[in-house]
Amino acid sequence: xxxxxxxxxxxxxxxxxxxxxxxxxxxxxxxxxxxxxxxxxxxxxxxxxxxxxxxxxxxxxxxxxxxxxxxxxxxxxxxxxxxxxxxxxxxxxxxxxxxxxxxxxxxxxxxxxxxxxxxxxxxxxxxxxxxxxxxxxxxxxxxxxxxxxxxxxxxxxxxxxxxxxxxxxxxxxxxxxxxxxxxxxxxxxxxxxxxxxxxxxxxxxxxxxxxxxxxxxxxxxxxxxxxxxxxxxxxxxxxxxxxxxxxxxxxxxxxxxxxxxxxxxxxxxxxxxxxxxxxxxxxxxxxxxxxxxxxxxxxxxxxxxxxxxxxxxxxxxxxxxxx
Amino acid sequence: xxxxxxxxxxxxxxxxxxxxxxxxxxxxxxxxxxxxxxxxxxxxxxxxxxxxxxxxxxxxxxxxxxxxxxxxxxxxxxxxxxxxxxxxxxxxxxxxxxxxxxxxxxxxxxxxxxxxxxxxxxxxxxxxxxxxxxxxxxxxxxxxxxxxxxxxxxxxxxxxxxxxxxxxxxxxxxxxxxxxxxxxxxxxxxxxxxxxxxxxxxxxxxxxxxxxxxxxxxxxxxxxxxxxxxxxxxxxxxxxxxxxxxxxxxxxxxxxxxxxxxxxxxxxxxxxxxxxxxxxxxxxxxxxxxxxxxxxxxxxxxxxxxxxxxxxxxxxxxxxxxxxxxxxxxxxxxxxxxxxxxxxxxxxxxxxxxxxxxxx
Numbered sequence: 215x216x217x218x219x220x221x222x223x224x225x226x227x228x229x230x231x232x233x234x235x236x237x238x239x240x241x242x243x244x245x246x247x248x249x250x251x252x253x254x255x256x257x258x259x260x261x262x263x264x265x266x267x268x269x270x271x272x273x274x275x276x277x278x279x280x281x282x283x284x285x286x287x288x289x290x291x292x293x294x295x296x297x298x299x300x301x302x303x304x305x306x307x308x309x310x311x312x313x314x315x316x317x318x319x320x321x322x323x324x325x326x327x328x329x330x331x332x333x334x335x336x337x338x339x340x341x342x343x344x345x346x347x348x349x350x351x352x353x354x355x356x357x358x359x360x361x362x363x364x365x366x367x368x369x370x371x372x373x374x375x376x377x378x379x380x381x382x383x384x385x386x387x388x389x390x391x392x393x394x395x396x397x398x399x400x401x402x403x404x405x406x407x408x409x410x411x412x413x414x415x416x417x418x419x420x421x422x423x424x425x426x427x428x429x430x431x432x433x434x435x436x437x438x439x440x441x442x443x444x445x446x447x448x449x450x451x452x453x454x455x456x457x458x459x460x461x462x463x464x465x466x467x468x469x470x471x472x473x474x475x476x477x478x479x480x481x482x483x484x485x486x487x488x489x490x491x492x493x494x495x496x497x498x499x500x501x502x503x504x505x506x507x508x509x510x511x512x513x514x515x516x517x518x519x520x521x522x523x524x525x526x527x528x529x530x531x532x533x534x535x536x537x
Numbered sequence: 538x539x540x541x542x543x544x545x546x547x548x549x550x551x552x553x554x555x556x557x558x559x560x561x562x563x564x565x566x567x568x569x570x571x572x573x574x575x576x577x578x579x580x581x582x583x584x585x586x587x588x589x590x591x592x593x594x595x596x597x598x599x600x601x602x603x604x605x606x607x608x609x610x611x612x613x614x615x616x617x618x619x620x621x622x623x624x625x626x627x628x629x630x631x632x633x634x635x636x637x638x639x640x641x642x643x644x645x646x647x648x649x650x651x652x653x654x655x656x657x658x659x660x661x662x663x664x665x666x667x668x669x670x671x672x673x674x675x676x677x678x679x680x681x682x683x684x685x686x687x688x689x690x691x692x693x694x695x696x697x698x699x700x701x702x703x704x705x706x707x708x709x710x711x712x713x714x715x716x717x718x719x720x721x722x723x724x725x726x727x728x729x730x731x732x733x734x735x736x737x738x739x740x741x742x743x744x745x746x747x748x749x750x751x752x753x754x755x756x757x758x759x760x761x762x763x764x765x766x767x768x769x770x771x772x773x774x775x776x777x778x779x780x781x782x783x784x785x786x787x788x789x790x791x792x793x794x795x796x797x798x799x800x801x802x803x804x805x806x807x808x809x810x811x812x813x814x815x816x817x818x819x820x821x822x823x824x825x826x827x828x829x830x831x832x833x834x835x836x837x838x839x840x841x842x843x844x845x846x847x848x849x850x851x852x853x854x855x856x857x858x859x860x861x862x863x864x865x866x867x868x869x870x871x872x873x874x875x876x877x878x879x880x881x882x883x884x885x886x887x888x889x890x891x892x893x894x895x896x897x
Contacts, residue, residue, distance in 0.1 A: 257762035370851055400619040400789065405833035405846055427762065430792075430835035434843075453839040471767040472837045473792035475819055482796060484768035488732050 218285075219388050219421040220246040220269070220307075225282030225292075227264055229274075236492045238264045240445040240500075241282070243519065246389065251415055251422040253436030253453070255429050255468070257489060261445040262425045263312075266393045269423070270309055271299045287388065304335045308382035310375075312394040317378050318366040324377050325352075325362030328384050335385045351380040356410055372403035379411065389421040396431065408435055429472050433457065441465045444490050444500040447519065451526035461522055461533040463507045499531065507532045572645055573607035574783050575631070575751055580604050580640035582626050586856060599855040600626040602807035603640065605883070608751070608800075610645075613777065613784035615798030615815065617791055617830075619852055622804040624787045628753045631785060632670050644668065644751065666696050669744035673756040675736035679728040685712070685739055686724040692747045711742040716772060734765035738772070745776060752777075755787045770796060791834050795819055803827045806855040806863040809883055813890035823892040826864050862895070870896050 227239040239261040246252050254262045267273055269284060271291060283290045286306055291299055311317045319327055328351060329344040339347075349359035355376040366374060375395060382390050395411065396404040412435050415422045426432050432439055433453060440450040441462065449462040460466045470483040487504040490496050496503055502512040511531050519529040581604075583597040601623040608614045616624045629635045631642060633653060643650035646667055656664050669692075672678040679688055689708045693699060699707060712720035715738040728736055737757060744752055754773070758766040774797065777784060786797050794801055794815065801818045803811040803826065811824040822828045829848035836843065847869040855863065862868070862875040874895045875881075883893040 257764060372851060400852070401791075401833040401835075402619065402829060402846055402848055403851065405835070408835070409845060428835070429763070430837040433837050433839045434835045436839070457838055457840070468763060469837065471763050473790075473796045474837055475792045475795055475831060475834045476836045476841060477838070479795065479816070482767045482770065484771050485764040486768075488734060488765065489762075 216247040216249075218245050219248050219250075219287065220423075221283070221285040222265070222269075223283040223285070225265070225268065225284060226280040227261075227268060227273075228278045228280055230276045230278060231493075234493045235278075237495050238277075238445050238492060239268070240495075241516075241519075242442075242445075242447045243282075244440055244447060244450055246421045246423060248388070248421055249416070249419045251412070251424060251435055251437045253424045253426070253432035253439045254442060255426060255432045255439060256442030257427055259444075259489060259492065260442040262442050263393055264445075265442075266309065266391045266423070266425055269389075269391055270303055270307055271296075272303075272309075304331060304382075304385045304387060306387055307389040307391065308385065308387040310378050310382045310390060310392040310395050312397060317381075318374060320366050323363050323365060324369065328377070328381050331381055331384050347384070348380075351383055352377075354383065354414065355380045356406075370403075371399055372407060375399065375407055376410070379407075379414075383414070383418070383420075386418075387420065389423065390415075391423045391425070393425045394427070395424070397426070397428070404431070411435065429468060430474070441468065444495060445492055446500055446529065448501065448530070449526075449528040450519075451528075452524070455524065455526055459526070461526065461528040462501075462530045463505050463532075463534055464501050465528075466534045467506075499529070507534070572650060574610045574612075574645050575608040575785075576643040576650065577607070577631070578605045578641050580627070580630060580642060581638045582623075582630055582635065583638045596857045599807045599858055601630065601637075602855065602858075604802075604804075604807075604809045606802055606809065606812060608783050608785065610750070611777070611781040611783060612800065613786055613798045615786045615788060615794035615801045616804060617788055617794050617801060618804035619789060619830075621806075621852055621854065623807040623855075624804050625755055627804075628670070628755050628785060628787050631751075631753055632668055633664070634670075646750070662696070666692075666747045667749050668751045668753070669747065669749040671737075671740050671744050671752060671754040671757045674760050675733055675740050676728075676760075678740055679736055681728050684725050684727060685717075685731075688728070688739060689743045689746055692743060696747055698747065707746060708742075711746045712739075714776065715739075715742045715745075716768070717742070732765075733761055734769060737761060737769050741769075741773065741776070745780060745782070748780065749782060751783045751785070753785045753787070756789070757786075758793065759788065759790065766793075773797065791819070791831060803830065806852070806858065808863050808880060808893060809891075810864065810893045811891065812883065813888075817888065817890050821890070823886055823890065823897045824864075824894050825868050825870050825896075827892075829867075829869075872896060 223243050225239060225242045229236040229238055256262050279292060284292050286302055325348045328348045332339055332344045332347055348362055352359045357376050396407050424432060424435050436453050439453050439456050440447050443464045449465045460469055467485045471485060473482055485504055490500060498514045499512045499517050502508045509532050517529045517531045519527055521527055580601055582601040584600055586596045586598060616627060618624050630637050642653040644653060686708055689711060690704045693704045709720040712723055717723045717738050758769050761769060788794050798815050801815045802809045805826050811818060811827045822831055829846040832844055833846040849867045860879045863880050865871050865875050881893045881895045883891045886892050886897060
């Protein structure tokens with residue numbers, strides 16, 4: 215029986231803005247098992263980053279958790295105070311942010327920044343021990359340990375992202391959340407980094423949550439894939455299964471719209487319309503205004519997120535039939 | 538130091554039925570049907586590296602270094618490569634936002650090719666009408682203080698086309714064409730009221746309203762979400778056919794180039810290293826850089842496993858490059874011939890498939 219590292223249950227989150235309440239995450243549930251890589255894919259504003267920062271409770275002041283639970287190794291972090299959550303951050307669950315440039319302080323040496331994280335989160339570590347650990351982490355992510363005493367501006371984009379991964383790995387977390395880890399990088403650098411992260415994850419047995427708008431990147435690194443739309447998780451299944459048998463019309467549309475350099479050239483199908491305004495999300499299924507398979511019930515009732523067999527979950531009243 | 542253009546033979550890209558263009562041909566000798574809309578020869582742009590206040594700079598960044606290509610009427614050429622390879626600089630040179638250090642560019646207007654450096658006065662104004670640009674970021678390329686009507690009508694006003702009533706009709710027609718319907722509900726809105734996809738549609742409408750022959754699109758879809766992006770790509774293709782516009786499509790994404798372009802040119806550090814029909818280049822890449830680039834593109838299918846890209850290190854800056862193959866440092870095949878000779882010329886390796894490599 216595999217151990218469940220993370221369990222998110224019926225999690226909902228609002229942001230309070232001057233214009234009203236934005237329903238950013240609505241009733242999302244999923245689990246992450248040990249040694250598993252879960253990919254969350256969706257377009258901008260679908261709630262994927264909100265979920266990521268909720269997992270570390272790094273929420274901005276205007277965020278309001280409406281309900282639900284986030285269990286890390288069986289303990290619910292939702293009701294925890296700032297002091298109670300601190301031991302979990304970095305030691306249990308760490309995060310690799312989208313903009314590597316902004317996650318490193320430009321006026322400190324890269325090695326010192328990682329050593330600082332070690333000193334903060336792991337007590338009783340001497341400076342020499344910390345430096346040794348940093349060197350070890352640098353080797354782990356494919357950076358030359360001699361780069362430890364350099365400043366972030368002396369690093370290339372790919373090197374900075376590696377340093378941020380070293381930072382995330384510093385306290386041996388059980389789970390790493392990577393939010394668009396390769397988005398600003400060129401394809402060749404991206405490819406190297408994704409391979410490296412995948413190898414590390416398999417070797418260290420870390421649970422991994424990848425978040426990206428790029429379905430191709432998610433397909434490369436994930437064991438299971440969750441598709442988000444307008445704050446809801448609409449489909450969740452094994453990576454191969456979701457590509458062979460997409461059930462939700464949005465997943466299907468996303469895949470039909472994505473160009474590939476490999477395989478036969480097929481026409482790309484555009485999805486009409488735009489994602490909804492989450493200040494005032496549509497009733498029923500949030501995808502119904504754009505859905506080609508819409509039925510009457512979709513406009514009024516929220517479809518349940520249910521298992522269609524073999525752990526293939528989808529929230530749809532009229533799922534795509536696969537020939 | 539600057540590479541002579543004669544070392545870079547013109548890659549002859551001729552519309553179907555034409556014979557290979559010979560650079561010795563006097564331009565006038567060719568029949569009109571065979572003439573490409575855009576012809577670029579030995580185009581070069583060097584940027585001086587500032588050495589300090591009052592000091593002359595002695596080194597240069599070779600942003601674009603002796604590239605040649607042609608684009609036929611109604612054809613699209615995709616310029617692909619990593620950041621810093623010179624693709625955006627090429628785009629800026631072609632719209633004359635910046636002037637080249639060396640090389641020539643011809644645009645065919647009214648049947649005769651005109652060299653762009655010689656343009657003045659009315660000819661220049663005509664050029665500005667014939668060549669339009671679509672930028673990457675629709676949040677920054679639209680003036681936030683102008684209504685959609687003013688934005689789209691601006692090129693007509695500048696070019697003195699039609700009176701106000703006609704302009705209004707034309708704008709409404711154009712908005713409908715780019716899928717902003719009904720036009721009346723968009724005319725007097727401001728950019729901040731529109732989504733990214735809608736803004737990019739406005740930018741396309743503005744570019745196409747003066748009926749250009751040639752449009753340079755610099756990463757027009759890379760800021761957009763997948764479900765929106767496909768709509769914009771399909772729209773650009775449809776309009777290109779309908780209005781017989783040629784595109785220079787600048788992108789870092791080979792998969793996007795595959796869907797948008799008849800031909801692909803792969804750039805590396807200011808040089809075109811491979812050029813040919815899109816499917817031919819993607820199915821049978823010849824240059825080791827193209828091969829590495831292709832094998833690094835993630836594929837949206839978890840069942841396909843890719844081999845790691847055969848390439849070393851990262852992109853450097855082309856500051857006073859040594860006279861050898863630009864790709865030498867990163868090439869898995871690098872041999873003596875690549876180091877001892879200048880950058881290889883772009884040669885036809887069979888079937889109008891050009892590559893700049895001594896080893897293929």
